[in-house]
Amino acid sequence: MVEMIKLNAEAREEFGKGAARRIRRAHKIPAVMYVNGGEPKHITLPGHESMLALRQANALLSIQLPDGTEQLALPKQVQRHPVTNNLEHVDLLMVFRGERVTVQIPVIITGEPEGEVLINTERTEITVKAEATNIPAHIAVSIAGLDVGAQILVGDVVLPDDVELDDDAEALVVSINAAASVEDMLETAEGEEAPAEEEEPVEGDTEE
CATH class of the missing domain: 2.40.240.10 (Ribosomal Protein L25; Chain P)
Known part of the structure; x- marks a missing residue:
């Protein structure tokens, strides 16, 4: 706390x-x-x-x-x-002691997901209601063992006792996405480096 x-x-x-x-x-x-x-x-x-x-x-x-x-x-x-x-x-x-207040609590992502993946963090804070002298310093969200396609929504986050969610329960906190392969990265790099093709002039009537 x-x-x-x-x-x-x-x-x-x-x-x-x-x-x-x-x-x-x-x-x-x-x-x-x-x-x-x-x-x-x-x-x-x-x-x-x-x-x-x-x-x-x-x-x-x-x-x-x-x-x-x-x-x-x-x-x-x-x-x-x-x-x-x-x-x-x-x-x-x-x-005042005993008063419940609305505050934004920092989110800390913990744990390691399965395999080589990309971790996409959408929310770094969650809004909650808590007693003024019992405000959590942070909220830990574990992604340990999660695989590609997994998502954690605000409503999935486990809050400490006597702390009430005051946020959009359907909002995304973190998702696990597939990491780009070496081949995909090389293709992307080659596509960015490829010179643009010059357009051939279109023949037509010209005014003198």
Whole structure:
């Protein structure tokens, strides 16, 4: 399951692009915590610790607020610099123990199929509902021993206890296809390298 990570937050009094740049220069991250039916909380988070925490999908954060209270939160949206990939802003969603949340869980393909085949992965995530403090870190999908033509659909994936599917059960996760033979690859390569035939000019009347 996803590990809970503690972060100490500070109150944010300044807003706007200039204020956000000053916060980032101080090695902190501007953030907003949202809660259904409540006022959002504007905070700053420690830069390095937040970067490490948000490497994990669906990181469960225990935010220590400036008033001394503790609030659980999940990342809602993470903005990164397009070049450096550094964190620039984080939106968090407040959650509570016992609350069921909808999240996308990474899919990890495990095992080896039979023979020389091609593995075609269509889905890298599956949407599920789970208790906020009991979110799977990933879902393993085994293709061990599968042969050509085998398919695994979203509905075939075995989920952990108390985790409910909230996705299209008929969507394809992974399929096992026949690998191209050496002869097929050579024929394809020869076809790509063959020069195009020149078209002969068509005789006809010409205007002078």
